[in-house]
Amino acid sequence: MSSATRLPATASDPDPSRRNNLALIATLVHHHGVLSRAELTRRTGLNRSTVGTLVGQLVALGLVYEAAPSGEAQVGRPSPDVRPDPSTAALAVNPEVDAVTIGLVSLGGKVQKKIRFATERIPTAKEAVNIAAAVIVGMRSELDASYRIVGIGLAVPGLVNRADGVVRHAPHLGWRDEPVARMLGEATGYPCLADNDASLGAEAELIFGAGAGRGNLVYLNGGASGIGGGVIADGALLRGSAGYAGELGHTFVRTAGQICHCGASGCLETEVSQSRLFDLAGLGGGDASQLEAALRSKASAELAAEVARQLGYLGITLRNAVNTFNPDAIVLDGFLGILHALSPDTLDGLIRTQALDEAAGRARIYRAALGSDLMMIGAAELAFTRLLADPAGITALPAPPAKVR
Amino acid sequence: MSSATRLPATASDPDPSRRNNLALIATLVHHHGVLSRAELTRRTGLNRSTVGTLVGQLVALGLVYEAAPSGEAQVGRPSPDVRPDPSTAALAVNPEVDAVTIGLVSLGGKVQKKIRFATERIPTAKEAVNIAAAVIVGMRSELDASYRIVGIGLAVPGLVNRADGVVRHAPHLGWRDEPVARMLGEATGYPCLADNDASLGAEAELIFGAGAGRGNLVYLNGGASGIGGGVIADGALLRGSAGYAGELGHTFVRTAGQICHCGASGCLETEVSQSRLFDLAGLGGGDASQLEAALRSKASAELAAEVARQLGYLGITLRNAVNTFNPDAIVLDGFLGILHALSPDTLDGLIRTQALDEAAGRARIYRAALGSDLMMIGAAELAFTRLLADPAGITALPAPPAKVR
DNA sequence: AGCATTTTGTTCTGCGCACAAACATATTAG
DNA sequence: CTAATATGTTTGTGCGCAGAACAAAATGCT
Structure with a gap:
């Protein structure tokens, strides 16, 4: 037996029911931007007290924060707004035939930064990764000061195996069997996922765009x-x-x-x-x-x-x-x-x-109205989806930065 | 307040977790036909003791029965076979341009009976329902003796709204906006659902056929x-x-x-x-x-x-x-x-x-190799899907017949 | 201004369910 | 016949959600 045998039954797998409910609430808030706690109880069908506990946990995890109610004044005790915490964010990368675009998207889908790096000619996979890595490493200290980066999403115009992040074939880029997710992950140290650009565009449109x-x-x-x-x-x-x-x-x-x-x-x-x-x-x-x-x-x-x-x-x-x-x-x-x-x-x-x-x-x-923001949002969703599926799993990530809102 | 107000918190909505697990096991057994209890624990990831409880409950509900192991002899205590209880069954109806086919399909997907009723001309919706109802009512006493019928599924060649069982348009049958599910349900007293024939065929192929x-x-x-x-x-x-x-x-x-x-x-x-x-x-x-x-x-x-x-x-x-x-x-x-x-x-x-x-x-x-059995199986799945989604909800149905296996 | 009404947050208790551990049982291997 | 193995069975524990009782914060009516 190796010394690593028999991990303590870590909190990494809490009751599936709780993980599920945490994911449900985190996703609702991420998609809607603002939601009162009362609305959350209605939409989830969960008990008031349960929602209270769950939101509290999400606040502790830094995914969400509560603020004074902004909605219409109504009879009864006002319900606090629950909003996605914008200091939790993901990076987005979109290589194209004439440029590589890198963006920073915060939870809730707001594009905080976007840099389009034009290229003279069609970039190879290695070049695209190098450009993205250089930009990301360049702003790393700035990022670390204000954000907790949960990962990088790559939106590639071609056939991509989402499971392993390998670009099987991107005809217009001339790429074949390029493990871009792994490459960029190793170059930056962030967990990295990749998928087809249009699929991610569809997801972004579904969540934040015309198809909301x-x-x-x-x-x-x-x-x-x-x-x-x-x-x-x-x-x-x-x-x-x-x-x-x-x-x-x-x-x-x-x-x-x-x-x-x-x-x-x-x-x-x-x-x-x-x-x-x-x-x-x-x-x-x-x-x-x-x-x-x-x-x-x-x-x-x-x-x-x-x-x-x-x-x-x-x-x-x-x-x-x-x-x-x-x-x-x-x-x-x-x-x-x-x-x-x-x-x-x-x-x-x-x-x-x-x-x-x-x-x-x-x-x-x-x-579609979101233009190139759409690709950034869609790519970031790759990282967010993973995060939202198991919000408690975030504890493995670096601590969130001091809050400046 | 009416006298019916405030129903006792019925057992109709037990812990969602349990309903989910019951559904999971019932579905596995339905799809595979035979599965040892040990295999169920492996496939579900649930605890041995939990699976024991769940299978016991399904046996009590009449969805499943346990029998002596049939598999390969292996070291260790043999695990009993869990099989779908064939006395729980659904009726299937498939109107076509030249016939109406009625079938009896038991849990596990075995077609027990099939009657093809040829028609002189293309049947109207009313005619098709009448034929099916006549056949079903005709064998009702026989059915009641040996089966517990959980519902009827209709497979219709046309555009069908599965939610309400209305055939929006079946061009080859010349039907438009025919509420066939309601019609057949009222004529027979069984809960009745309808969907497009090819969609049901795809489901049947997925579960029992080439696409298993x-x-x-x-x-x-x-x-x-x-x-x-x-x-x-x-x-x-x-x-x-x-x-x-x-x-x-x-x-x-x-x-x-x-x-x-x-x-x-x-x-x-x-x-x-x-x-x-x-x-x-x-x-x-x-x-x-x-x-x-x-x-x-x-x-x-x-x-x-x-x-x-x-x-x-x-x-x-x-x-x-x-x-x-x-x-x-x-x-x-x-x-x-x-x-x-x-x-x-x-x-x-x-x-x-x-x-x-x-x-x-x-x-x-x-x-496809199942021929017209496929349509029967697919249509019956309509009733089974509902059943399997909440196995405990079956208590509302008539009691199962005495077991003759 | 004050009180009733309404809605929601908060705290506490109970219950159901799944898991784990300990034990029992039925089989194969030697 | 004994050891090893795999699985069923029983019992106790802990977690998470629901519900009830209470507290709080708003509106609306007098």
């Missing part, structure tokens, strides 16, 4: 790195057998279409692409806002036709998605959001007429 | 009533906002395809149809086995070409499904299963070359 409170949401993001998809089905992120589910960018939309880099033909991602719009608009490699302005003003016949063509293919994907997922909301981000904003009725009309009426239901199409 | 033990499964059934789809994602049936998710029969597979009854064009269901195969094979309205024989023997060039064409479109649907769901298994039922069986490598090759390599993973395509 809904259980069924389809998120599609169009960017320089093609089209990524993420799906929330019945309240949970769709993962699939190995975590590669939700690749709606490779939905079949056209018979005898172009050959996609994935090997098939007629994929959404090949028929609908940002670069073609940039070319036709006479823009070199500008950003999204320039594209939107160009599309709105000088609508050459050729450009208008291309927009219509792309909207048609996007409509086919949405029709499939509606029939497949019966969602409450569809959220379009990036240039797909721009296309939709140009004529909001087009796509809506397509799903009304082309999808099954019942499946379309009252589903609406939204344009 | 997997968490991600795509099920496609081709029959006289078109093509239905059901998806198990991350261990749970995909429902969507109103329960209409999984309609893979309306996946887009062809540009400028035929107009579907759903209003769109190029749907899988219009391009791939059983009746076209029957026509080309020179069969009037035979059954599936005749079709399979015909396809295997006299393969006219025309028929072969049609088979190839349909396989191509089916392949597109599977490619989309793989990219969307990253499943462990794809299960094809009905004539889709026949098409696949004719040349098993065709579809497999299509998803290997056309879908994303990573998403395809080690996914395999299976042909």
Whole structure:
């Protein structure tokens, strides 16, 4: 027997019931931002006294703090506001073809800092990790002074195995089998997790964005790195057998279409692409806002036709998605959001007429509004999800900094 | 205050922890058929003594019985087998365009009885309910002697709201907004639930069929009533906002395809149809086995070409499904299963070359083997799921019959 | 201004449930 | 026939939640 045998029955596994209830309350507060204790008792169905104990424990853990009530004055003793403690925070990293963005997100989903580090060329995995590590190590002392960092989340445009944080294949970055989570974890000393960017975008939209409170949401993001998809089905992120589910960018939309880099033909991602719009608009490699302005003003016949063509293919994907997922909301981000904003009725009309009426239901199409903050929030959720699943497990982490609020 | 005010704090809501554990064990036994008590402790992680108490309670409830061990002899005191009590059973009803099938399924998923009642023409909802009710009432005394019926499950080829048991739209049956669950419940006195047939088929396959033990499964059934789809994602049936998710029969597979009854064009269901195969094979309205024989023997060039064409479109649907769901298994039922069986490598090759390599993973395509038993099992699961979620709630039901095993 | 009403926080007690330990039992190995 | 092993059974302990009684802090009515 090794000397480490027979650990004392640590408090690391308290009654599952308590862990569950702690997680429930912590998650509610994280998602809603403010919630009175009375509201917590109503939403959880737990007893007043129990909620009191649980909130007290979360306060002691530094996940939550109580403050004077801010809500409407009502008859009866006022119930204190419970808010997520912003000094508990996570780091977010999002490598793209032309930049690596690093952010600091506090519990409750507020982006406190965001640094976009532009790169000359497409970064390799090693380069992206080095950039992120350098930025993080650089602000480490500042972080330690004001925050307790619970981990790092990586949002990668590609197929990612969430379980081990390995990027199996990111075609637009040219990465294959890169253990980015481990690499960044070792470089910084923080626990690190990774997942597909669009999946994380879907989660962020579900919690803080257009889909707030809904259980069924389809998120599609169009960017320089093609089209990524993420799906929330019945309240949970769709993962699939190995975590590669939700690749709606490779939905079949056209018979005898172009050959996609994935090997098939007629994929959404090949028929609908940002670069073609940039070319036709006479823009070199500008950003999204320039594209939107160009599309709105000088609508050459050729450009208008291309927009219509792309909207048609996007409509086919949405029709499939509606029939497949019966969602409450569809959220379009990036240039797909721009296309939709140009004529909001087009796509809506397509799903009304082309999808099954019942499946379309009252589903609406939204344009994502959080921009690049969304990726930061989604990536940070990776770390927060782990934290919120077992709030008492936080004791292993460094002590929280002195409170300055 | 009415006299009924203030019910005694009934045992109907015991500690959620206990309900949960009871449900866990009952479900394990139902799914596996036989499980030693020792295995139950291992799988649940619960304490020996706890499992003992729980199994005892389930025995008292009549959901389970213990018997002499049947497994391999091993060192140590033998652990008794725990088996689902087959005298606890559910009724299953599956209306189709040419028949109504009624079945009796016992806990553990064994189909004890099955009656197919052929109809001259497509039954209306009222007719289907009347047929089912007549059959059920007819065998009522026989049932009461040997079984405790926990409810009825309806598997309907169409869009069904599982929550209230209303068939929103079953195009092939010509039903709209038919509250079939309520109708059959009132006609028989049994609690009654309804859902889409393919969704229930997917559940049945997951539990007892080719997908046993997997968490991600795509099920496609081709029959006289078109093509239905059901998806198990991350261990749970995909429902969507109103329960209409999984309609893979309306996946887009062809540009400028035929107009579907759903209003769109190029749907899988219009391009791939059983009746076209029957026509080309020179069969009037035979059954599936005749079709399979015909396809295997006299393969006219025309028929072969049609088979190839349909396989191509089916392949597109599977490619989309793989990219969307990253499943462990794809299960094809009905004539889709026949098409696949004719040349098993065709579809497999299509998803290997056309879908994303990573998403395809080690996914395999299976042909469903349970035939019409599958629908009975799936429908019965509707009643069993409710039962298993709160085994102690069974006390409201009639007492179990005297045991004859 | 004061009192009733309402709502919620707080404290204390009891109960149910799961676990662990000690003991009993039934099998295989030698 | 004995040792070893695995499992069922019994008993005691502790934890966490619910509920009741009480305290506190607001509104609203007179």
